[in-house]
Amino acid sequence: MAPLVYGGTILTHLFGGSAGREGTALQMAGALADQFSRPMRLSQEERSILLIAAVAGGFGSVFGTPLAGAVFALEFYFIGRMRYHALFPALLTAVFSDQVARMWNAHHTHYHIDVVPLQTWQGIGWALVAGLLFALCAATFSKAMKGMSVFWKNKIAYAPMRTFMGGMLVILGVYLLGTSKYIGLGVPTIVSAFEQQQLPYDFALKLLFTVVTLSAGFKGGEVTPLFFVGATLGNALSFFIPLPTAMLAGMGFVAVFAGATNTPIACTLMGIELFGAEGAVYIAIACFTAYLFSGNTSIYRKQRIGEPKNGSTSFQDKTISDVD
Numbered sequence: 001m002a003p004l005v006y007g008g009t010i011l012t013h014l015f016g017g018s019a020g021r022e023g024t025a026l027q028m029a030g031a032l033a034d035q036f037s038r039p040m041r042l043s044q045e046e047r048s049i050l051l052i053a054a055v056a057g058g059f060g061s062v063f064g065t066p067l068a069g070a071v072f073a074l075e076f077y078f079i080g081r082m083r084y085h086a087l088f089p090a091l092l093t094a095v096f097s098d099q100v101a102r103m104w105n106a107h108h109t110h111y112h113i114d115v116v117p118l119q120t121w122q123g124i125g126w127a128l129v130a131g132l133l134f135a136l137c138a139a140t141f142s143k144a145m146k147g148m149s150v151f152w153k154n155k156i157a158y159a160p161m162r163t164f165m166g167g168m169l170v171i172l173g174v175y176l177l178g179t180s181k182y183i184g185l186g187v188p189t190i191v192s193a194f195e196q197q198q199l200p201y202d203f204a205l206k207l208l209f210t211v212v213t214l215s216a217g218f219k220g221g222e223v224t225p226l227f228f229v230g231a232t233l234g235n236a237l238s239f240f241i242p243l244p245t246a247m248l249a250g251m252g253f254v255a256v257f258a259g260a261t262n263t264p265i266a267c268t269l270m271g272i273e274l275f276g277a278e279g280a281v282y283i284a285i286a287c288f289t290a291y292l293f294s295g296n297t298s299i300y301r302k303q304r305i306g307e308p309k310n311g312s313t314s315f316q317d318k319t320i321s322d323v324d
Helices: 002-014 024-035 046-065 066-075 084-103 121-155 159-177 187-193 202-215 223-237 247-260 264-275 280-293
Strands: none
Touching: 002 024, 024 046, 024 223, 046 066, 046 084, 066 084, 066 264, 121 159, 121 202, 121 223, 121 247, 121 280, 159 202, 187 202, 187 223, 187 247, 202 223, 223 247, 247 264, 247 280, 264 280
């Protein structure tokens, strides 16, 4: 699994697909760690802890956010519940993996929020409004991924042909728009979203390009594209929400991801690790609002619902694919 996923992701980026790399890091970490299960004769419970630690290491090292990586690994599998007995292995693995990445001089992109507004009732209210819009965007992405994947499978039975047609659509989109801004990782645009006004529809085009790329069968992650979508959406919201542009971009950066993965605590910690603790309250409001109002959707279709968001027990212990 690990070399195939790695090779597929490299090819996707080489030829211009709109995809991330973080999902690949998580899959590689999990696949490699799982190879120790049989030689070490691990029980099912021990194996699950090993995989949680592996995910923490992959996530923490690829972003340079070990605290967020540790909590993400605990939070993403079982919505609303955490396995605290795996916390220490996850934390150590995330910290050690981050240190190894730094030893190899792995480059992490730095983002800066220059102005953090004072916490006022008005500011908190606008943060809630922004969080609701981030939730809508996250749910739209998850629903679109599901719908487009079903569309490709229903229309084209031969998997390589699905990928070919998806690639042709991406090429056509780039040709018609006359820009490669919406393919690849899009990190330069993410950085620019913190510094200057972007086009108000950037987030929608990136969402569309990513959905077409990944649903057609190209490999890669959804994480960095979701950061692009969230940061540019936050940037666009500054047209009518009276909060600093960089603050809204940072809130969207993590909140759309929180809504799409149901990991609000990890995303709040990520925002603190990436942008600093000064804007923690605004970041937390955006992340938790996006999580709560994104509904029973997720980019991870096998996520299990431990504690349903609406308090109903009818969805408990089911997967997202069962209820979405």
